[in-house]
Amino acid sequence: MTADLPEEFYLSSKLFMARYPFVSGAKDYVAKYWGSTVEELSRSWHSGAVDAAVRRVVESIIRGEDVGEVRVSEDLDVEILSFPIALMTVASLGDRWLAKRWALHESRRVERLLSDEQDGTVLRVLREELGINCGVAESSEEERKGGQPFRIRLPEYLRLVKGIDGTEWRLVNRNVHDGWVYVSRRELIRLAAEEVESRILKRVVEVGQPKVPDELVPHLEAIKRVVLERAARREPYGGFKGEESWPPCMRALKHALLSGGKVGHFGNFAIATFLLSIGYTVEEVIGVYSQRADFDVKIARYQTEHIAGLRGSRTKYSVPSCQTMRTHNLCIEQGRLCPAKIRNPRQFARLMRGRPRGTGEVGKGEVT
Numbered sequence: 001m002t003a004d005l006p007e008e009f010y011l012s013s014k015l016f017m018a019r020y021p022f023v024s025g026a027k028d029y030v031a032k033y034w035g036s037t038v039e040e041l042s043r044s045w046h047s048g049a050v051d052a053a054v055r056r057v058v059e060s061i062i063r064g065e066d067v068g069e070v071r072v073s074e075d076l077d078v079e080i081l082s083f084p085i086a087l088m089t090v091a092s093l094g095d096r097w098l099a100k101r102w103a104l105h106e107s108r109r110v111e112r113l114l115s116d117e118q119d120g121t122v123l124r125v126l127r128e129e130l131g132i133n134c135g136v137a138e139s140s141e142e143e144r145k146g147g148q149p150f151r152i153r154l155p156e157y158l159r160l161v162k163g164i165d166g167t168e169w170r171l172v173n174r175n176v177h178d179g180w181v182y183v184s185r186r187e188l189i190r191l192a193a194e195e196v197e198s199r200i201l202k203r204v205v206e207v208g209q210p211k212v213p214d215e216l217v218p219h220l221e222a223i224k225r226v227v228l229e230r231a232a233r234r235e236p237y238g239g240f241k242g243e244e245s246w247p248p249c250m251r252a253l254k255h256a257l258l259s260g261g262k263v264g265h266f267g268n269f270a271i272a273t274f275l276l277s278i279g280y281t282v283e284e285v286i287g288v289y290s291q292r293a294d295f296d297v298k299i300a301r302y303q304t305e306h307i308a309g310l311r312g313s314r315t316k317y318s319v320p321s322c323q324t325m326r327t328h329n330l331c332i333e334q335g336r337l338c339p340a341k342i343r344n345p346r347q348f349a350r351l352m353r354g355r356p357r358g359t360g361e362v363g364k365g366e367v368t
């Protein structure tokens with residue numbers, strides 16, 4: 001797709017903006033022709049872009065991080081404009097799960113598109129558009145870079161890698177020299193996707209919950225229905241794998257696990273039962289434990305399979321009650337952060353969903 005255009009033209013082309021609608025050029029382009037606030041965008045309504053925006057959002061709900069084959073509309077204006085309209089749509093619904101889901105989907109889309117680009121374009125997007133300090137590994141670094149062709153500054157690597165599971169990402173398994181971490185091209189692009197995801201989420205929060213034009217209301221209702229249908233098909237107890245819907249005690253346990261803090265036998269047991277109850281597979285639970293410096297795959301597998309009821313007495317263990325969690329000093333702030341009715345951590349997501357949503361701070365209404 002990019003081979004037809006010399007790089008200097010491609011980077012300032014509408015095709016580039018359509019593929020990466022978060023870039024500064026795309027923002028300027030939208031602001032120039034349609035405006036940068038919800039009101040301005042609404043005034044210069046473009047129905048093709050609205051349909052494309054709704055498709056973007058619905059696809060993210062249905063597919064999550066599975067983006068499949070990425071298609072870019074032939075009408076590049078529609079493609080460029082659909083991004084800020086989708087952003088406005090997601091923000092106006094004020095649903096944190098939807099915002100995360102959409103940001104995740106968009107970031108994986110960018111990851112897929114970047115994979116098709118030449119190295120120069122990848123570096124340009126990362127450095128100039130995403131502000132990531134990275135580059136090509138110097139040939140003189142051949143020995144220490146371990147065959148990895150790119151490098152990224154250590155603090156940025158540590159910040160971006162937080163959301164990625166897998167032992168290969170742990171610093172102890174990386175080549176690090178003089179403040180640089182050496183990575184493959186695929187890894188560099190994966191880290192960029194993390195940055196895109198967090199930037200999109202940040203924009204959704206900044207936009208607040210804007211009042212949208214009447215024409216968009218039927219689309220919002222349709223999107224809400226898709227979200228509800230999706231919720232009905234989620235894991236047992238209406239829980240999500242996404243940590244944002246976890247109770248504070250389980251978040252604290254996972255954080256302690258990943259940061260090498262002391263979790264203790266009961267804490268390990270509690271988090272494993274919880275993860276299994278919200279739909280994690282045994283392998284995924286082991287994947288969480290694998291982040292620890294003292295990880296032993298045999299022990300982790302034995303214990304997890306035991307808790308899942310795949311060994312020994314074949315008893316599948318339940319998530320400990322809040323009362324039991326309190327007895328082991330694992331309840332956070334005596335449950336003050338949780339719904340009053342809660343009796344078990346696995347009820348958290350369901351009970352929280354029934355709570356009235358806070359309006360949150362409303363942003364300036366700028367979408368691009």
Ligand code: SF4
Pocket residue numbers: 247248249250321322323325326330331332334335336337338342343344345348
């Ligand atoms: S009240 Fe229950 S769910 Fe909430 S933090 Fe305490 S143990 Fe966890």
